Amino acid sequence: MKYSKATNYALHTMMYLVASETNKPVGVQQLADKQDVSPTYLSKILTKLVKAGLIESASGAGGGYRLKGRREDVSFLEIIHAVEGTASLFDCCGNTHSQCAIHRVMLASEEAMEQKLRDTKMIELADALPRK
Amino acid sequence: MKYSKATNYALHTMMYLVASETNKPVGVQQLADKQDVSPTYLSKILTKLVKAGLIESASGAGGGYRLKGRREDVSFLEIIHAVEGTASLFDCCGNTHSQCAIHRVMLASEEAMEQKLRDTKMIELADALPRK
């Protein structure tokens, strides 16, 4: 069980956008350069963030990606859910309204992790960085 | 990102062993029947639990698997680690002693989940079941 690399790329990109002073669109080429990843692949990932409403895109010359919502509100969990999906990590005994005790424990532990990720905002880390 | 089915099988098998009254070895055939999984595949998974020291095996007629340590001590985390491995879920910027702030957050959230899984013992759920 591993997070995909896409999640890593998404988190770092969002960190960059949150930490960025201006709200001008940033091209995917520039974002990709910083992470040693191909622009076309990164754009696929960023499209997910667009659909999740975290960022918005502008086509055409001078276009790119920029934050959509408030800088202060972006949490780790939102980003991860946008990329990895929101399904539970644990599939059990054909679970719907599972009465399985094991399943309940697994869900609870997962929720503990999500709570931490929901509580941690990108901006908390961005503030520790030099603003650009 | 998903837990493997193997983890599910391992958890259910351990639950069965912890909830079981006697400490007689149980054959993999019997354990597999209860979970609708092939015996040979399940045995592969159980071998991991053996190597992790959670259960012990007895070859030959009348053999099988039984708990090794104390029934009260078996935690969810031990089982999961035995099957999934203990590596971190999140790989970042070539992390060793990572100074990456994102990485630290991801580790902390993971730790929150593991803490829950470490604190929850199999026997807590087994006690709620009818002993066999």
Add this chain to the structure above:
DNA sequence: CAATCGCGGACTTTATGTATCTATAATAGT
């Protein structure tokens, strides 16, 4: 119109999970 840039689909490659089969080794009962 032309250059730029994101979007979407199709595709390839690689890795991992899931599972089966078979041979081997260990043990118990006769």
Add this chain to the structure above:
DNA sequence: ACTATTATAGATACATAAAGTCCGCGATTG
């Protein structure tokens, strides 16, 4: 000692998903 039983390990097959590329379309700017 022989046989039935049972776990272990290796090879193999298959399915699925991650990771990444390629290309054409549409939108925007100048």
